[in-house]
Amino acid sequence: MEDLTAGAAPPASGIDPGRIELYRLMARLRAFEKRAYDLFLQNLVKGTSHLGLGQEAIAAAYGVAMRADDYTFCTYRGHDHTLARGVPMAPVMAELLGREGGLMGGKGGSMHLTSVAHGMMGSYAIVGAHLPIAAGAAWSAQVRGSGQVAVCFFGDGATNIGAFHEALNLAAVWRLPVVFVCENNLYMEYTPIEAVTAVKHPAADRASAYGLESILVDGNDADAMLDVARSTIGRARDGEGPSLVEAVTYRHGGHSRADPAKYRPESEVQEWFARDPVLLYRTALEAAGAPTELFTAIEADADREVDEATEIATASPRPSVSIIDRDVWSDGGSAWRN
Amino acid sequence: MAELTYRQAVAEGIAQEMERDPLVFLLGEDVADAGGAFKATVGLLERFGPERVRDTPISEEAIVGAAMGAAMTGLRPIAEIMFSDFLATCWDLIANQIAKTRYMTNGQISLPLVIRTANGAGSRFGAQHSQSLESWAMAVPGLKVVAPATPADAKGLLAGAIREPDPVIVFEHKSLYASKGEVPEGEHVEELGRALVRRAGEDVTIVALAAMVPRALDAAERLREEGVDAEVIDVRSLVPLDMSTIASSVAKTSRMFTVEENPRLCGWGAEIASIVAEGLFDDLDGPIVRITTPHVPLPAADELEDATVPSVERIVRAVLAAIG
Ligand SMILES: Cc1ncc(C[n+]2csc(CCOP(=O)(O)OP(=O)(O)O)c2C)c(N)n1
Ligand SMILES: [Mg+2]
Numbered sequence: 237m238e239d240l241t242a243g244a245a246p247p248a249s250g251i252d253p254g255r256i257e258l259y260r261l262m263a264r265l266r267a268f269e270k271r272a273y274d275l276f277l278q279n280l281v282k283g284t285s286h287l288g289l290g291q292e293a294i295a296a297a298y299g300v301a302m303r304a305d306d307y308t309f310c311t312y313r314g315h316d317h318t319l320a321r322g323v324p325m326a327p328v329m330a331e332l333l334g335r336e337g338g339l340m341g342g343k344g345g346s347m348h349l350t351s352v353a354h355g356m357m358g359s360y361a362i363v364g365a366h367l368p369i370a371a372g373a374a375w376s377a378q379v380r381g382s383g384q385v386a387v388c389f390f391g392d393g394a395t396n397i398g399a400f401h402e403a404l405n406l407a408a409v410w411r412l413p414v415v416f417v418c419e420n421n422l423y424m425e426y427t428p429i430e431a432v433t434a435v436k437h438p439a440a441d442r443a444s445a446y447g448l449e450s451i452l453v454d455g456n457d458a459d460a461m462l463d464v465a466r467s468t469i470g471r472a473r474d475g476e477g478p479s480l481v482e483a484v485t486y487r488h489g490g491h492s493r494a495d496p497a498k499y500r501p502e503s504e505v506q507e508w509f510a511r512d513p514v515l516l517y518r519t520a521l522e523a524a525g526a527p528t529e530l531f532t533a534i535e536a537d538a539d540r541e542v543d544e545a546t547e548i549a550t551a552s553p554r555p556s557v558s559i560i561d562r563d564v565w566s567d568g569g570s571a572w573r574n
Numbered sequence: 575m576a577e578l579t580y581r582q583a584v585a586e587g588i589a590q591e592m593e594r595d596p597l598v599f600l601l602g603e604d605v606a607d608a609g610g611a612f613k614a615t616v617g618l619l620e621r622f623g624p625e626r627v628r629d630t631p632i633s634e635e636a637i638v639g640a641a642m643g644a645a646m647t648g649l650r651p652i653a654e655i656m657f658s659d660f661l662a663t664c665w666d667l668i669a670n671q672i673a674k675t676r677y678m679t680n681g682q683i684s685l686p687l688v689i690r691t692a693n694g695a696g697s698r699f700g701a702q703h704s705q706s707l708e709s710w711a712m713a714v715p716g717l718k719v720v721a722p723a724t725p726a727d728a729k730g731l732l733a734g735a736i737r738e739p740d741p742v743i744v745f746e747h748k749s750l751y752a753s754k755g756e757v758p759e760g761e762h763v764e765e766l767g768r769a770l771v772r773r774a775g776e777d778v779t780i781v782a783l784a785a786m787v788p789r790a791l792d793a794a795e796r797l798r799e800e801g802v803d804a805e806v807i808d809v810r811s812l813v814p815l816d817m818s819t820i821a822s823s824v825a826k827t828s829r830m831f832t833v834e835e836n837p838r839l840c841g842w843g844a845e846i847a848s849i850v851a852e853g854l855f856d857d858l859d860g861p862i863v864r865i866t867t868p869h870v871p872l873p874a875a876d877e878l879e880d881a882t883v884p885s886v887e888r889i890v891r892a893v894l895a896a897i898g
Contacts, residue, residue: 350678357683
């Protein structure tokens with residue numbers, strides 16, 4: 237993975253450089269998603285888009301804890317998870333804009349970000365479908381003896397779909413090196429998860445059904461997330477089998493597009509904004525002695541990176557329609573008859 | 575040549591490829607210890623061990639999803655879905671994920687995997703264990719689809735499917751598992767996308783698939799007694815589709831019939847008929863006739879099932895009625 241600590245300002249002495257690295261990554265994700273939203277409002281981001289604003293600590297902590305050849309599987313809300321693997325911003329932005337320079341040349345769109353070169357094995361837009369796929373990648377790592385781990389992110393809503401249970405059971409029975417990370421942002425689209433789920437903690441309360449430890453973590457506490465990320469990945473890598481993590485968090489915006497999220501009580505929104513993971517982490521690091529200039533520099537770097545990515549993406553040409561019939565098959569074509 | 579049953583030929587095809595390539599794995603319900611619900615994987619566990627021949631829970635999405643995740647990370651898995659009817663329980667993984675991933679990722683991910691499944695009627699299993707569903711798969715861009723009619727093809731097409739760099743669904747036919755035929759000994763691999771003229775004839779072309787091939791051949795013998803010389807084509811591979819073999823035959827005979835085990839609407843024969851109607855209209859001496867299962871779920875009882883799926887008798891009558 238690229239060295240995310242490398243920036244203009246030197247890390248503060250006395251603080252674990254891993255924490256600074258994590259903060260820098262979170263700040264970059266935050267800056268990217270804010271820009272993605274602006275571009276959506278300008279009608280430059282086409283189709284739909286699901287932002288990770290407010291949930292950055294989870295993707296970032298795992299991004300920092302993963303080995304370069306580990307596998308990420310995530311959902312349509314996957315911009316953060318993609319960037320957290322070291323995928324550059326410009327092609328991600330260009331994909332949101334439907335441009336030739338997009339990560340998938342404009343064929344995938346916002347919901348399907350994939351960069352195999354970075355271990356980013358896909359963003360999946362059918363709720364729950366990628367859990368068994370991640371289990372399969374972990375199975376492959378297991379039989380190849382590669383020591384790779386698959387990390388699979390999904391929402392609270394996904395815990396009520398069959399594929400979740402099939403994948404958890406298979407992973408447990410085969411002791412697969414996979415970490416399932418439920419990002420519980422309290423809502424499945426517009427419905428509160430508690431209104432449609434038999435247990436209070438949709439993932440953690442079900443872990444015992446698969447013989448797994450119940451792991452509930454504050455998904456807005458970056459340090460806690462980093463601990464959990466390191467321990468669950470470590471377990472998987474050491475052959476101790478899968479983990480199921482429930483990280484409780486909250487999205488700052490709506491579910492997708494310009495959803496104003498009016499279905500959420502104002503007091504709840506205020507409470508969670510006060511627990512913004514980026515803000516919380518900055519406060520924690522400052523309390524540990526990190527100088528204000530460090531944060532000013534990190535944020536300036538992130539803004540500059542996003543500006544550059546936006547420039548590259550908006551300058552990228554529209555895709556040529558000549559690619560429409562390419563790459564259905566491995567021979568590069570789409571022929572189905574002679 | 576050795577005489578094998580279709581089910582033995584399936585196991586031979588898998589064994590041949592597992593022997594050749596250590597990245598080939600088999601997973602599915604009851605495939606290892608029990609040798610498969612249709613005994614088509616007997617002996618593989620003993621030969622290749624429990625790591626490469628794996629029993630799974632009754633979790634079709636996990637079976638097919640695991641195959642997909644393994645295929646994108648270096649393995650060449652063969653997933654068995656016990657009855658093709660159960661494909662409906664994992665159709666998301668097949669139609670939304672496996673079929674589309676290469677395209678959506680702009681070619682970053684290839685999925686060299688095979689899904690084998692027992693298809694078709696003849697066992698009196700009723701409407702949820704007897705369907706012919708190859709047309710479902712054919713309708714989804716990104717899937718290759720084959721359906722062997724003979725033991726030789728059960729081995730050769732399966733081996734060809736395993737060597738394909740793209741996802742292939744192999745529809746094995748339940749009522750053919752016990753059938754016997756000559757199978758080449760040693761390495762036997764068939765390329766996908768080749769139809770075969772199983773019986774040459776001058777008067778009419780009958781295009782058939784899987785269990786309908788032997789019926790079409792029997793019908794051709796009966797038609798000979800009626801003075802009609804039928805050419806029988808085994809399509810073998812729906813995607814890719816060998817239209818040139820079919821077109822040459824129709825250009826010669828000027829009449830085409832399809833024999834399809836699927837229900838009427840949107841069966842594979844409808845696509846072939848439309849291609850022939852568009853491209854060979856001037857060669858045709860009469861309408862194309864599709865002989866299919868009527869558009870009903872399959873009934874279970876002997877008489878009902880027999881009267882539903884196209885029979886030799888029905889094929890003969892349909893051909894004679896059409897050519898007057
Ligand atoms: C199988 C399936 N059903 C429904 C949808 C429509 N849908 C898209 S996102 C979503 C909510 C998912 O909620 P959750 O799993 O909590 O993830 P979040 O969006 O909150 O991150 C729904 C219902 C879908 N994409 N797939
Ligand atoms: Mg949610």
